[in-house]
Each structure stands twice: as structure tokens, then as C-alpha cells.
Amino acid sequence: MSGADISFIIICTALVFIMTPGLAFFYGGLLRKKNMVNMMAMCFVSIAIVSVLWFFIAYSLAFAPDVGGGVIGGFDFVGLMGVELGTNPSYSDSLPHMLFMVFQLMFAIITVAIIASPFSERVNFGAFCIFISIWLIIVYSPIAHWVWGQGGFLGAIGCLDFAGGTVVHINVGFAALAVALVIGPREGYQKEPMEPNSIPYVLLGTGLLWIGWFGFNGGSALAANNIAVLAMFNTHLAASMGALVWMLIEYFKTGKFSTLGMASGALAGLVVVTPAAGFVAPVFALIMGGLSSLVCFIVLSWRASSKVDESLDAISIHGTGGILGAILTGVFAAIGAEGAILGNWEQVWIQLIGVAITVVYSFVATFILAFIIHKTIGFRVSSEEEYVGLDITQHGEKA
Amino acid sequence: MSGADISFIIICTALVFIMTPGLAFFYGGLLRKKNMVNMMAMCFVSIAIVSVLWFFIAYSLAFAPDVGGGVIGGFDFVGLMGVELGTNPSYSDSLPHMLFMVFQLMFAIITVAIIASPFSERVNFGAFCIFISIWLIIVYSPIAHWVWGQGGFLGAIGCLDFAGGTVVHINVGFAALAVALVIGPREGYQKEPMEPNSIPYVLLGTGLLWIGWFGFNGGSALAANNIAVLAMFNTHLAASMGALVWMLIEYFKTGKFSTLGMASGALAGLVVVTPAAGFVAPVFALIMGGLSSLVCFIVLSWRASSKVDESLDAISIHGTGGILGAILTGVFAAIGAEGAILGNWEQVWIQLIGVAITVVYSFVATFILAFIIHKTIGFRVSSEEEYVGLDITQHGEKA
Amino acid sequence: MSGADISFIIICTALVFIMTPGLAFFYGGLLRKKNMVNMMAMCFVSIAIVSVLWFFIAYSLAFAPDVGGGVIGGFDFVGLMGVELGTNPSYSDSLPHMLFMVFQLMFAIITVAIIASPFSERVNFGAFCIFISIWLIIVYSPIAHWVWGQGGFLGAIGCLDFAGGTVVHINVGFAALAVALVIGPREGYQKEPMEPNSIPYVLLGTGLLWIGWFGFNGGSALAANNIAVLAMFNTHLAASMGALVWMLIEYFKTGKFSTLGMASGALAGLVVVTPAAGFVAPVFALIMGGLSSLVCFIVLSWRASSKVDESLDAISIHGTGGILGAILTGVFAAIGAEGAILGNWEQVWIQLIGVAITVVYSFVATFILAFIIHKTIGFRVSSEEEYVGLDITQHGEKA
Amino acid sequence: MKKIECFIRPEKMEAVKNALSELNIKGMSVYEVKGRGNQGGMWLTGRSGRYCVEWIDKIKIEIVVSSKVNVDQVIGTIIEKAQTGKEGDGKIFITPVEESIRIRTKERGEDIL
Amino acid sequence: MKKIECFIRPEKMEAVKNALSELNIKGMSVYEVKGRGNQGGMWLTGRSGRYCVEWIDKIKIEIVVSSKVNVDQVIGTIIEKAQTGKEGDGKIFITPVEESIRIRTKERGEDIL
Amino acid sequence: MKKIECFIRPEKMEAVKNALSELNIKGMSVYEVKGRGNQGGMWLTGRSGRYCVEWIDKIKIEIVVSSKVNVDQVIGTIIEKAQTGKEGDGKIFITPVEESIRIRTKERGEDIL
Ligand SMILES: Nc1ncnc2c1ncn2[C@@H]1O[C@H](COP(=O)(O)OP(=O)(O)O)[C@@H](O)[C@H]1O
Ligand SMILES: Nc1ncnc2c1ncn2[C@@H]1O[C@H](COP(=O)(O)OP(=O)(O)O)[C@@H](O)[C@H]1O
Numbered sequence A, B, C: 001m002s003g004a005d006i007s008f009i010i011i012c013t014a015l016v017f018i019m020t021p022g023l024a025f026f027y028g029g030l031l032r033k034k035n036m037v038n039m040m041a042m043c044f045v046s047i048a049i050v051s052v053l054w055f056f057i058a059y060s061l062a063f064a065p066d067v068g069g070g071v072i073g074g075f076d077f078v079g080l081m082g083v084e085l086g087t088n089p090s091y092s093d094s095l096p097h098m099l100f101m102v103f104q105l106m107f108a109i110i111t112v113a114i115i116a117s118p119f120s121e122r123v124n125f126g127a128f129c130i131f132i133s134i135w136l137i138i139v140y141s142p143i144a145h146w147v148w149g150q151g152g153f154l155g156a157i158g159c160l161d162f163a164g165g166t167v168v169h170i171n172v173g174f175a176a177l178a179v180a181l182v183i184g185p186r187e188g189y190q191k192e193p194m195e196p197n198s199i200p201y202v203l204l205g206t207g208l209l210w211i212g213w214f215g216f217n218g219g220s221a222l223a224a225n226n227i228a229v230l231a232m233f234n235t236h237l238a239a240s241m242g243a244l245v246w247m248l249i250e251y252f253k254t255g256k257f258s259t260l261g262m263a264s265g266a267l268a269g270l271v272v273v274t275p276a277a278g279f280v281a282p283v284f285a286l287i288m289g290g291l292s293s294l295v296c297f298i299v300l301s302w303r304a305s306s307k308v309d310e311s312l313d314a315i316s317i318h319g320t321g322g323i324l325g326a327i328l329t330g331v332f333a334a335i336g337a338e339g340a341i342l343g344n345w346e347q348v349w350i351q352l353i354g355v356a357i358t359v360v361y362s363f364v365a366t367f368i369l370a371f372i373i374h375k376t377i378g379f380r381v382s383s384e385e386e387y388v389g390l391d392i393t394q395h396g397e398k399a
Numbered sequence D, E, F: 001m002k003k004i005e006c007f008i009r010p011e012k013m014e015a016v017k018n019a020l021s022e023l024n025i026k027g028m029s030v031y032e033v034k035g036r037g038n039q040g041g042m043w044l045t046g047r048s049g050r051y052c053v054e055w056i057d058k059i060k061i062e063i064v065v066s067s068k069v070n071v072d073q074v075i076g077t078i079i080e081k082a083q084t085g086k087e088g089d090g091k092i093f094i095t096p097v098e099e100s101i102r103i104r105t106k107e108r109g110e111d112i113l
């Protein structure tokens, strides 16, 4: 075990943790004030629920030795039995197994919190809690297993995902889309103004997400080494370029320097670089960040004009940026992996397989799950409750 | 000296630091808007005052070699003389003594800031500053010495306190209670609505406290090793379980998913696990977190219906959770210490002694101190000033 | 390469990063609400622009081997060519060159963001973006080169600047002054009330700046060693003393405990200790913090009564505190350097040279640059736009 | 001169404003208020039975119009845009105004409106 | 119809609302204002002598009542609940209302109140 | 008794208040509103042409004065302090008040003002 690595990954874990409160502010600021506490509560409850389930079962399904076929982990780590303070060489030689486990936990939390997007402003809080509990187990854990788990089949075929582009972003994007389709738009959607209630909160969230992402991507090196440095710098560069490009796009379209655009662009850059962070040279991170803003902007514009009320845009940013990132990782990878620029075009192909499988599984499984809950427990609050706002009706509180 | 440990503890120190601004938001959001700046100012001034006094005298009283009887440290470290850049093996072989000192300083700061609770919305800021200056020296420093100081008597009898359950939480809880009894309730208490002015601020504070607690408990291993990992994960798990349980309790009582309840539960979990973090297996951290929410909820309900206006609930959460944690540490300790589950029931007994002595000393000494200041300088602002709000009258500012 | 150092500096980089979002809140809270988003956007766009330019050219000008005369770096590191994952012994033996580069990048970002001060509430956002792009290259990069660059002439004559008192603070203070003189005061300045719109935001910013400064000064040791510890503690102590002294000054002047005063004092302390952090004993950090508050308070009072509308006081705090710090570093340096207290009065003289050259270059170059932009593109928005507020007119958004 | 005070749902404000603009009624002031109507709030069903949200956010638009303006038309326009048919649509009150002054020019009387 | 505008201490709002509910006066609108009375604010003593807090937060409750309502009883109820006997308790003003319209139904007149 | 409602620029509030204090008019209430005048907002030129900021923040000061007060003098004072000569200076409206009550003492009538 290495003290330096332990020190690094503990702090990276803390940084990934702070992304979820950050997201609470990012998302909360984008909604109408009457639903802001509800959104923040969804993010915070994700921390609580995912952590407890991780302890009991979800970590085991994702990271316990494969039960066959590379599809799911077994029950070896149920209740964190066998997750000791010593190392588990399948995951790291220098970190206590428990540290690897808690670092991974933070990824699961933020993923689940991002999925709050399509639930915003219209959903029964209890039903949301039930949904995420099951979703963690039947969607997140398997996909995490495929890519990162011991024996997972996407990892086995050589699918590159440095820090979770597939597991976290593509997954959550398409899950969010599925949910949005099942539960339908908010009342008054596209008819009434639904302006963000606090840009400063959005920016606070952006700042916290950004710093957290240093831990997310940097920490994914699982050691305090130069790959961590590369990942961290690439992360920053892609976010910066993303912010700049999106802002300029909006400026040329509307004549205004949209601050929200800057924040969205930063996010688009952060998402796209996630699978690539430790594999590509900085110049490609720069390019990926800029490209991601462009592509996500187009998808977002299209989404916003559609009937799909997934208004915090997990699909347009995490989903889209995630796919783009996965593919471009296959193209630009050159450090510790070989992508198309080193002549290995097959990698792109492998990446596409990873994308396709994740998209399909995430979308279909989430759709079915959401559909069942929607038809049984029911997601939507009553029209009156939606009107009054969920802060009062679900939580008895006001922002 | 170890670079890894230095790196780790410097960052943990920074994390503990951020708890106090976090607390400023947690507490500030719970009050009425007209007193929010005042509350935040109390937290920030705690940073300033405690740090300066720590330099001059408080560190010495707490951590200088004992002057006899295990009751108080001497003057060896006055003005930080003798607190060098080399190690002090009494405290750590791998850290510069100065780093140990500043890590401890952050604990003193957050403790003093928590004590702002019973002062909220009714107290002369100058009197508060005087109070905390003396309290640090006559209450905090001795108790810290007993438990952690070189030769302190509670440490000597084997009292287990991993990261400050006794020194920080029990201490501050009962000190807050004493202050509340001395200065009496706010005008209009229990007659007029006194709703929290900003749940988002409370959640921001919760997020910052939570991440800070990773440094608080994790860093208390004083090294980047697997005990730090254990402490950090236990911290997170107890907080998560606490949040979940409290939320569910409120839901079954009122039908609403209180976000404040979630925040309180997280805090209850964080407090209870503090003395136990590096000594117990995760499953016990989980149990402790849940139990703490239950017990703190009951105490808080009782407190809220009483005449005691200690409305930010240092007593119900820090005091109660701290006692529960101290006892359960004696029960569940199994890693690097032996508790009742390993047959060592005496540990519980030792823990109870630690609790009892701390409760009595903290309460009595604080009561006397508060009483003297109350009768001489006077804590309460005039009724008119209280009505207008302390932001304007004490600080000439508005939130 | 050292894992411990890498771990430490990556996290310090993250901490310095968070200073800029922190500054967004610090500055944003001080303005009128109608311009808050604009101010935050200026801070965030600084991140984006500086990072991208750093990649292309600015890092090279500052840190590539000197082209002769110690005045400017060459083009060796353009596009970060040659900035590898291995070490660059000119800067550090234990860190990847890339890590040194990104750590330095964060300094450039926060410096550029601080310069938003004189632009507040009256400037075309596009013109601001153009200004900072050029300023980074023609002012920041050269000065950074002089002090820290390989072959820089101020470094060569032995000018002491531990963490950027000269490069960051003096530089930005006088640049801000120059800008303020060029673009003139806001309409209604000193005639209409312009109260801060959110003290809590200012305090959030203060908290984030403070914790970030641990990375700023601590990380400037470029290793997880005891000098980092010293720097970090000195930072904290100076900030605490600064906060206390400024608060007391205001109290004796106005009878109110100004929270803004506390925040300003903390900043004054943080600034003054920046060049000295790793060179002086804590007691001198304490003295410097207190002294800085006193001096900055006087300068600020004078500035506030003048016609110079540099209302976020980069000149009074960063400029003034920076000069004071540079000089006092020459006086008190005793650890790893010899100042006047060790009899080496020449050091003070060298410091004064550093100060004078920086002040003159920064002021003159910035003045010329600002003047040219002002007369060509034009900085000021129209009187109507200024009235309505920049959030709507520049960004189409509302806080 | 009459003052028309209408309490409407916040989400209808833009629509009402735009419709009034077309009638060439441009001068107006907007207040954020909270209110309750004859039902004393809005009744909802929660896990623990029926409960009442006592205050609902509303917007008050206040328009002072000259006596040359057809008040009924204005009212009709507001109703058309603000109506949903559900409880909580709001109310309009008409009160008398004795004098109007434009600060910029010191002019007085109906013609400044 | 009359409009009753009462400026009261914010902390009395709930009590006033509840008391009015018992009189079956439910429709009302609430504004957050700041104000000053004849004393020109609130005078306090600080370390550096007497000073005045010029604006104090108040709540204005605005109630339009039909002419069948006993206005004096309403006023009496408000006073009973809002009075503390100290300066700053606030004032009540009565103004005339000419017409009321319910947006939901287009009904007009006193009966909608 | 009259109610004087003046919509002014927020930055003029202090000046107006001080000037009224000198006339010994101290009681008043202040509302934060947003409004638009006859221009329908404020027209600006941006990169992509002319556009209109439809709502501008204003302050409404509401002053109920007894009939002994010289309303014209009050109006004159407000205008003097609030005028800039540019569009958006605001308007003043005068409406009748039938009764005033002081909550603290239950006194009624003009003399409480
Ligand atoms: N009597 C009244 N006096 C003052 N304001 C009223 C009165 N009645 C209604 N309002 C205002 O109008 C809003 C909507 O009225 P409401 O009665 O809910 O509509 P509806 O008549 O369609 O049920 C209320 O929230 C309140 O602000
Ligand atoms: N003449 C007035 N015009 C408008 N509002 C007034 C007037 N006088 C008082 N108010 C409102 O009533 C509130 C309380 O009045 P105040 O005079 O302080 O009560 P008291 O008469 O008990 O001293 C003020 O804050 C203000 O909002």
C-alpha cells in the first residue's frame, strides 16, 4: 500500500462527493423557486440511499467477481463482507480495497443524482426514492460491472472508459430520456415561462462540479502519478474550451454572452473528456471540449424545441457528450492505449459497441422500470400540487 | 517525516477549516433573515479569535506537557515556542509538530463556532467575542488536554475518542445548553413563527460540513493509512444512514419528506460516528448513524417543546449524538481497540466516565462563565434591537 | 518523482482553482444585484480564456527558457510542446512538468479574475474578454517570467516572492488602478447608494478564497514538506489576525462590527503573507496580518473618498497588501532566506526594486492597453445599459 | 381616471402584458404578492389527509388608465388571457384616481397616461 | 365595497389571518413592504450614541370587502391581533372600491368577495 | 385624506425620503415593484439590433397624508428629488382615503398621520 496513493484517493473521493451538493445547486438554480428545495432534496437523498444500498448489495453486484458471462458481479461483497482494509489486487495494488469501494460509491451517487433531471418539478418524492433504489441495482450496478468490474465483458473486449463516460454519462443520459418519455412534460411546459430562479446557484454548482471533476477524473488513475496529472489537466482544459465555445455560439446566435451557456459548455467539456482523460494528449482534450459544446448545443436546441421535457438536459449534455467522448477516446487515445490516431481503428469500433450496448440497456431497462412504477405507484403529483410547487407539497418547506 | 502523511493532513486541515464557513451557512439559513449576517459573523469571528488565541496560549494549555494531574498543559508552547517544523513524537512521528498543531486548531475553531447556537438572534456581538475567548481557554483547552493532551487523564484511563466526540461534540452540546439557560429565550419564542430563511443555505452548509468531516475524522488517523480510510468511510456511511432514518421518521410523523430532517439526520450521523470512526467496522457505523437519528430526533422534539431556546440544537444533536457515540464506541470498538463486542465491557464503563466528567465540567464551567458575563457586560441586546434584528444593529449590514 | 508531492500539488491546484468561483461570489455579492451575474461571468470567463491561452502561448512566455535578458520566455512551450509528464528540473525534481504548469495556470486565472474589479458594473463583456486575453500575454506572462521563470531577472537578483505577492497581487492591484483611471467611474458613483447585495455571498467567497489560499501558499512549496506546512499555517494566521484587526478598527470607528470589514481584513492578511508564507516564523505572519489590515484600511478609506471608482478595491487590498508583504518579507525572512532581521538589509532593497519595477510595468502597460481598447472598441456600455444593469444587457439573464 | 388592480397567476403575466400592449395600454406596475381567495387557500391531499396551502404566489398588475380608455375592454382582455377556469384565477378591482403627475415633465392629468 | 389596507408587524400576520378567517373574511393579498411611521423609523442606542433604523419591515394585508361586511368589526379584529402597544404597530387605511370582477367566472360585483 | 403613490427610480428613494422628512412627512411605506411606462420599457441597442427591456425595477412610495397637508408641495418636493429628465422618472398618482386608524391606540382620523 502507498501512503501517497491513499492520501490522493481519499481526497479525490471527497472531491467527487462534493459534486452532488454541487449538482443540487446547479439543478436547483435552473428550476422555478417553488421546486428548488425538492430538487436539492432529490440530490441529497441520492447520497443517502445510494450509500446505504451500496453497502448492502450494489457494490457487490458491480465489483464482486463475476458470476459468469461478464454480466453481473456475485454476492461476495454483500454487506461489504470481504471488502477489507487490505488491497484487492484486481482493482489496485496500492489502495485498501475499502478505499476503492468508497471512491466508486461516489461515482454511483453522482450518477443517480444526475438522473433527477427528468423528475424535476413534477414527481412524488417517495416514488423517486423507490425508483433510484431499484435503478441503482438493476441499471447502474450491471453497467459498472461490464466496464470496470472484475470480469466485466465490456472491459474484457477492451472498451476504453477512463473515468466513467460510459458508466456514468451515457448511462444517465439515456436513462433520463427514458424517464422523461414515461412521465411526460410538466404542466405548462413550452407554454409558460420557466426561467431559472438563480444563476448564482447554477454557477456555485458549476464551480463545485468542476473542482469535483478533478477528483473524478484525476482520481480515476487510482494513484498519485503522472497519469492522474494528465487526467486532471485534460479535464480542466476541456471544460475551459467547452465553456468558451458554447458562450461564443450563443453570442453569435443571440448577441448575448449567456452565462448559462458558459456553464453548460463547461459541463459538456467535462463530460466529453471523462472517458478520455488519462488516454489523450492535452491538445485533443482541447479539441474534444470545443467539439462537445458544439454537438451538445445542437442536440440541446433540438431537445428544447421538442416535446421532451428533460429540461435539465441530462440527455443533451451527459448522454450526447458521453457518446461523443467514448468515440473520440477511441480516436485520440495514445497514452497507455492505442486509438485510431495510432492506426488502431478497431478501437473506435470497440467503443461503438460499448456505446450501443450501454445506450440500449440503459434506455430499455430504465424505460421498463419507470413505466412499471409510473403505472403502479405513480410518479406524477396531482395537478394542484404541481401548481403549488413541490417544496411545500412534498417537503413542507420553502426555499 | 512522511510526505504522504503531510500531504494528507494539510488537506484534511483545509477540509476541517471549510466546516466553519459551512456551519455559517447551515446556521445562518435556519434563522430569520434579519439575523443571518450576525450568525455568519459569529462563525467567522470564531475563526479569527480562536486562531490568534491558539497561537498565544490555547494550544499550549491543551497540548503542552502536563503540569501535573493530567488536568492542564503547561506554558511550554506559549506563542508556539517549541512548536517546530520537526516532529513531536508525543503526537506523531510522521508529521511536523506545526501541522499537528494547526490540524488541532481547526477542531477548536469549529467547536467554538458551533457554540454560537444558543447565542442566535439575541446577543451582543462584543459579548459573544469575549465569551468565546475565555471559553476556549477555560473549557475547550482543558477538555482537549484531558483526552488528547500529553498526559491528559481521560486519555490515560483509556477513554476512546477517535476524532473528538467528547472534546468537540459532548462539550459543545452541554456548553450550548448552559448558555441557553443563562441568557433565556428570544422574544416571541414559541409565540411567533420563526421559520428558516433559506433551506438552500442550510443544504450548502450540510454539504460543506459533510465533506469537511472527511478531513475531521479521516485526518484523525494522523496518517494516510487504512485507518484513515476506515474512518472516512464510516463517517460517510453513518451520515447517509442518519439522513435516511431521520427523513423517514419525519415522513411517518408528518407525511412530508423534510429536507431539514435529512440535514439534521446527516449531522446526527456525523456526530455519533466521530468518536468511533477509526475503531469500528462499517456495519456498526451504519447502525450508529441510524440510531443517532432516532435518539436525537426524540431529544430534539422534547427540546423544541420545552422552554429552552437552543434552537439550532447543539444540545440535541451534538450533545446527544456525542454521548450516544461515546458509549457505542465502547460497545462496538474492535479495530485497534477492544469494546464490549469483544467482551471488554469495561470500555463502556470508561466511556461513561469520560462522558460524565465532560458533561459536568462543560456544563458547570460554561454556566458560571456565561452567568458572570451575563450579569456584568450583559449578553442580551435591547428588546428594540432584537426586534429590528442584529444584522443592522450589531453590524450595520443587511443580508 | 514523488507520489506524495504529486498528490499534494494536484489537490493544491484544485484548491487554487476554487478561488476563482470564490472570487465570483465575493465580488458578486458586493455589487448591485443587477450586475451580479455579469461579475460572476467575468470571473468564470477568466477561467476559460486564461486556460486556453495558457495552453497556446502564455505558459511558454512565462516559463519557457529565457530568450535573453531575463525579460521574457521563448516559444519552446507553445501549445505545451515539451511540457511532458516527466519532470522539468528547472522547476521541480519531484513533480511532472505538466503538474507544475497547471498549478501555475491556476495562479494566472485568479490574477486575471481579480482584475475584474475596475470593470464592475459598467463594461462591455466582449471588450473585457479581449482585454484580459491581451493582458495575460503582455503583462502577466512577463512579470511571472521575471520572478519565477527560468532565467527571469527578478528571480536572478534574489527577489523573494514565495507564492506570488509580486506577480499576482502587486501586479493586479496596479493594473486595476490603471483600468479604473482609464474607464472612469460608474454613473451615480458617490451620489447614489450602491450597497452590497448579498453579504452571505461575500462570506461564501471569503471562505472559498481562504481555503483556496492554503493551496496557493502551501502548494507553492511545490512539495508536501514542512515548508508547505509553515506556509499554510502562516497563511491562516495572517488571515485570522487581519480579520480581527480590521473588524476592531471598524468597531472603534463606527461602533459596528462590520462583517465586510472582517472579510476585507482576512483578505488583507492573506495578501500580505503571500510573498512571505514559507520564509517567516508564524509570529511575523501574525504581525504582518495585523499591519496589513491597518494599512489597507487607511488606503481603502482614502480610495473610497477619492474619485477613483475601483470599488472592489484590488488596489487597496491586493496592491497595497502586496507591496507591504513584499517589503516585510525582506524584513522578516529567516527560513530558507535571510531578511533584515538576520542582518541582511540588502534584501529589503532588492524587494523594493522588485516592487518598483512591477508597479511601474504593470501600471504603465495596463494603462496603455486599456487606453487603446477604450478608444477603439470602447469599454463602456451605454448609459441606458448601465442603468438597466449588465446582467440583462450583456447576458440576457437575471440573478 | 381609474386604477385597475388585477391579481393574477404569475405565469399569466407575460400574456396579459402583451395583450394589453396591443390595446396600447403600456404603463403599468407589477407587484409580487401572495394571496388567498374565498377558499382560504388551496386544498390538497397528502399522505396524512387533506391540508391547505394557505398562501399562493400571485402577481398584481396595477394600471392607471385615463377616462378615455374603455375599462370594460381592458378587463375583458385581462380575463381572456388570465383565465384558466380553475380556482385561483384571481380578481380585478377598480378604484378611483384623482390626479396623475409625470415626474419627468411635471405634467398633470389624464393625458400623461 | 371598501379596500382595507393594514400595515402590520410581520410576525402578526398569521394571527390576523386566522382571526379574519373566523369572521369568514378569507380573500386577501399580502405585500412585503418596508415603512416608517411618524417617528421616522426606530431609534436605538449604540456604542456611538443614538441612531435611527429608518426602514422597518412590515406586511401589508389588503382586503377588499363587500359593503355587507361590518368594516368596524374587521378593523377591531385586526387591531386586537396586531396590537402590541409599542410604537410600530402600524396603521389601517380604508379606501373606496368601485367594482370587483372574478376572473374565473367573469362575475362582477360585491357578491364575489 | 389622500394617498400619494409615487413610482420612482430606486436610487432616488433616499433623497425623496429625506426631503419629505424635512416637510415633516415621515409616515410612508415602500414597495419594490417593476414597471413600464408609455414606451413599454426601455429600448436598447445590442449586437443584434434594437431590443426592449420590458420591466424596469422601480420603487413605489406610498404616503397617506391628512387633508391639512399641502399636497402640491409634497408633489413638488418629490418631483424635485426624483427627476432626472430622462424617460423612466416615474409617475405620481393621488387617490382618496376615507379613514385611517392607528393600531397601537385605536385612534382614528386625520390626526394620526
Ligand atoms: N377580497 C380580496 N381582497 C384582496 N385580494 C383578494 C381578494 N380576493 C382575492 N384576492 C386576491 O386574488 C387572488 C386570487 O383569488 P381567488 O379567490 O383564489 O380566485 P378565484 O375567485 O378564482 O377562486 C388571491 O390570491 C388574492 O391575492
Ligand atoms: N402616513 C403613512 N402612509 C403610508 N404608510 C404609513 C403611514 N404611516 C405609517 N405607515 C405604515 O405603517 C407602518 C407602521 O406605522 P407606525 O407609525 O410605525 O406605527 P405607530 O403609529 O404605532 O407608531 C409603517 O412602517 C408604514 O409602513
Ligand SMILES: Nc1ncnc2c1ncn2[C@@H]1O[C@H](COP(=O)(O)OP(=O)(O)O)[C@@H](O)[C@H]1O
Binding pocket: D026, D027, D028, D029, D030, D062, D063, D064, D065, D102, D103, D104, D113, F007, F008, F033, F034, F035, F036, F037, F038, F039, F056, F058, F086, F087, F088, F089, F090, F091
Ligand atoms: N399607467 C400606469 N399605471 C401604473 N403604473 C404606471 C403607469 N405608468 C407608469 N407607471 C409606473 O411608473 C414607472 C415609470 O413610468 P415611466 O412612464 O417610465 O416614466 P416617464 O413618464 O418618465 O417615461 C413605471 O415603471 C411604472 O412602474
